[in-house]
Amino acid sequence: MFNEISAGVVRVPVVFVNAYLVDVTPGAPDDGWVLVDTGLPGLGSFEIGRVAASRYGPNSRPRxxxxxxxxxxxxxxxxxxxARWNAPVYVHRLELPYVTGRSDYPPQDPTVGGALAMMSRAFPHGSLDLGDRVHALPDDGTVPFLTGWQAIHTPGHTAGQVSLWRPADAVLLAGDALATMNQESWTTTVTMPRELRWPPAPMTTDWAAARDSVRALARLRPHIMAAGHGLPMSGPHLADALNSFADTFHRPAHGRYVDRAARADERGVIEAPPPAPDPVGVALRTVAGAVAVGAVMLAMTRTRHRA
Ligand SMILES: [Zn+2]
Ligand SMILES: [Zn+2]
Incomplete structure (x- = not known):
């Protein structure tokens, strides 16, 4: 009935991204739960609410x-x-500026290549403001309410990205430290075959840190791994596959952040490298400009005809 990837860990797909419901006591939903990630605006709220009500009861809310x-x-x-559940929100302290309205993310890089990069032209990179509901995760790597889990700082995709790890059954929720699908291809973006891949490339702003984070996750040797994008992976070969992916991890051939990372600290972004040449963007803007001019001229012609 539920997409349970391991005891008490339920995947909730929201279009192209995953959220996870995690039992405080694995397999005992009555003991409470924690929500990991929340999906897209609107749709995430609807779908997570629906699955949570079905698993934990209509009046249940996460810790x-x-x-x-x-x-x-x-x-x-x-x-x-x-707001609906009056629940506290936790992020790594280096992620706080982007969820408290203090800093925008570095702009995404549409020049890094592939389907997601093309789509990323329409993505927002501004900060959210969750106000005083949001708190920093504890520095000791513990996760509030989730005994048995560890929050592991895995920067690179963003400065404060964390992965969640439960050693008892070697379950890893990797967030966007990597993906289990190829988002560079238009076809696999739809069909989603399981494949170990980069973190979502156009939003990854420090590739050396991203590689080191993948290597750190590989050293955990997970039995089950679920990321923000793609279907969960498991099985006897996962740990070795992740190790060879980490060993051969290479950054994209070109892109704004490939040779020089954006720099950030607890106040947010300090410095971002200049945009890379973007002939596709120029062409798109030219076409959009021509369409706009055409629409204005058409409107003026019709107005004149009516006058
Ligand atoms: Zn991301
Ligand atoms: Zn993502």
Whole structure:
């Protein structure tokens, strides 16, 4: 009935991104639960609410919401759900500026190549403001209300991205530290075959840190791994596959952040490298400009005809 990837960990797909419901006591839903990520604005709130009501009861609310990071596809429904459930929200302290209205993310890089990069032209990169509901995760790596889980800082995709790890059954929720699908291809973006891939490339602003984070996750040797994008992966070969992916991890061939990372600290973005040349963007703007001019001229002609 539920997409349960391991005891008490339920995947909730929201169009192209995943949220997770995590039992405080695995397999005992009555003991309470924590929400990990919240999906897109609106749709995430609806779908997570529906699945949570069915698993935990219509009046149930989570003890807390943990965000792997603050991008719109993971934190988009955080404000609405936190308000509806009066729940605290936790992020890594380096992610706080982007969910408290203090800093925008570095702009996404549409020049890095592939389907997602093309689509990212329409993505927002502004910060959210979740107000005083949001708190920093504890520095010791514990996760509030989730005994048995660890929050592991896995920067690179964003400065404060975390992955959640439960050693008892070697379950890893990787957020966007990596993906289990290829988002660079238009076909696999729809068909979603399982494949170990980069973190979502156009929003990844420090590729050396991203590689180190993947290597740190590989050292955990997970038995089950579920990311923000793609279907969960498991089985006897997962740990070795993740290790060879980490060993051969290479950054994209080109892109704004490939040779120089954006720099950020607890106040937010300090410096971002200049945009890379973007002939596609120029062409799109030219076409959009021509369409706009044409529409204005057409409207003027019709107005003149009526006068
Ligand atoms: Zn992301
Ligand atoms: Zn994402």
């Amino acid at each position: 807390a919401i943990v965000l792997t990071h603050g991008h719109f596809d993971h934190a988009g429904s955080a404000g609405a759900l936190a």
